[in-house]
Amino acid sequence: xxxxxxxxxxxxxxxxxxxxxxxxxxxxxxxxxxxxxxxxxxxxxxxxxxxxxxxxxxxxxxxxxxxxxxxxxxxxxxxxxxxxxxxxxxxxxxxxxxxxxxxxxxxxxxxxxxxxxxxxxxxxxxxxxxxxxxxxxxxxxxxxxxxxxxxxxxxxxxxxxxxxxxxxxxxxxxxxxxxxxxxxxxxxxxxxxxxxxxxxxxxxxxxxxxxxxxxxxxxxxxxxxxxxxxxxxxxxxxxxxxxxxxxxxxxxxxxxxxxxxxxxxxxxxxxxxxxxxxxxxxxxxxxxxxxxxxxxxxxxxxxxxxxxxxxxxxxxxxxxxxxxxxxxxxxxxxxxxxxxxxxxxxxxxxxxxxxxxxxxxxxxxxxxxxxxxxxxxxxxxxxxxxxxxxxxxxxxxxxxxxxxxxxxxxxxxxxxxxxxxxxxxxxxxxxxxxxxxxxxxxxxxxxxxxxxxx
Numbered sequence: 381x382x383x384x385x386x387x388x389x390x391x392x393x394x395x396x397x398x399x400x401x402x403x404x405x406x407x408x409x410x411x412x413x414x415x416x417x418x419x420x421x422x423x424x425x426x427x428x429x430x431x432x433x434x435x436x437x438x439x440x441x442x443x444x445x446x447x448x449x450x451x452x453x454x455x456x457x458x459x460x461x462x463x464x465x466x467x468x469x470x471x472x473x474x475x476x477x478x479x480x481x482x483x484x485x486x487x488x489x490x491x492x493x494x495x496x497x498x499x500x501x502x503x504x505x506x507x508x509x510x511x512x513x514x515x516x517x518x519x520x521x522x523x524x525x526x527x528x529x530x531x532x533x534x535x536x537x538x539x540x541x542x543x544x545x546x547x548x549x550x551x552x553x554x555x556x557x558x559x560x561x562x563x564x565x566x567x568x569x570x571x572x573x574x575x576x577x578x579x580x581x582x583x584x585x586x587x588x589x590x591x592x593x594x595x596x597x598x599x600x601x602x603x604x605x606x607x608x609x610x611x612x613x614x615x616x617x618x619x620x621x622x623x624x625x626x627x628x629x630x631x632x633x634x635x636x637x638x639x640x641x642x643x644x645x646x647x648x649x650x651x652x653x654x655x656x657x658x659x660x661x662x663x664x665x666x667x668x669x670x671x672x673x674x675x676x677x678x679x680x681x682x683x684x685x686x687x688x689x690x691x692x693x694x695x696x697x698x699x700x701x702x703x704x705x706x707x708x709x710x711x712x713x714x715x716x717x718x719x720x721x722x723x724x725x726x727x728x729x730x731x732x733x734x735x736x737x738x739x740x741x742x743x744x745x746x747x748x749x750x751x752x753x754x755x756x757x758x759x760x761x762x763x764x765x766x767x768x769x770x771x772x773x774x775x776x777x778x779x780x781x782x783x784x785x786x787x788x789x790x791x792x793x794x795x796x797x798x799x800x801x802x803x804x805x806x807x808x809x810x811x812x813x814x815x816x817x818x819x820x821x822x823x824x825x826x827x828x829x830x831x832x833x834x
Contacts (some may be wrong), residue, residue, distance in 0.1 A: 395447045396567040402585040412480035419476040426457035433683040440733035446725040448474030452715040458687040463705045465714040473571030493552035494536040501529035510765045525697040528756025535749040549574040549746045559781035564738035577743040586735045594676040600634045600694040603627035603668030606774045618659045637693035638672045644688040646674035664777040692739045695719040718754045
């Protein structure tokens, strides 16, 4: 049975969810806070995982909200052939809430979060891993392997509260969101660690609206290019990513893997790929995504969806079984929540549910102010050690930006009550805001300038 316990202790926020609408990127975000849970569900062993997911589904269908995470090492609970290390914490942890709370207002007294980071993987070890993976590809064992390694960090003490750094991890989460806006972000204080995920990648979105058949969407993210130094260079980088044979091959391998995985729970002939090779702008990189959709079979459960898809093929490689064997051999420690799943299962009128989970990349975990954040990439036959190493530097830039916040500054001349070239200055500021993901209210710049001129 899945373990469960009544949570006690001081009142406070235990989870934050800030998810994009997977069906409408321009639609309103789902932003909720959660207080003390009615119940916390834990799975420590593979045998407890399916009962836990069944309990989550039943709770959502009774009108409750469930928020939680699953470790990468939970894969073996769904298929014993999937090789993983022994987990360093519960395989899954979900909190059950009666309802969400409004998103909390920013704390005006909060100080900037600062973390120091130290890579654990040296370049010679990285190059050796690349050689091993390329040898496996040449033998025909695999087509692609997603290789990762962690950085470790330390969170500076900013808060005077004796909460073991929980207030400071909230501040760090806010800084990470500023550095990596949008996507599927979550802060969880459950199961003995804090999870700070600002992942841009959707794992799956499953809408079981009528409690019988459901609509399933997966959006694997595979293919990366750095952002350009100006608008023209940026557009060139995006076009190069869209047309790169290497990046397209890397993406389509994962799409094919997801199509196969999704077919295990899909109604016959319902698996489709409506969007292929879409580019998404993040502050430091361009990423390529594709959509895979299906109608799930009657009677399909949340546990069935996880069993079919977990872990996401974008963080394993293909074929999944062989790729995970190589991952276990090359990566000396468990991945933990990184590359697992973080998400929310909410009720839908009529006894249904809506489950949305990210792939927790761009994710930090914290235990007693000790931080961990991993980076990885998919290694294919034509990948080079130098190219992949550079890609890792681009991907991990979000944690460096979070500890070194910056603002956008534009100067212009005010002459006899009139601004010189104001539209051009504001256009340049708007372009920079779009590039770096800064949120700016429409017309705010002109209103501020008008007030100043007056």
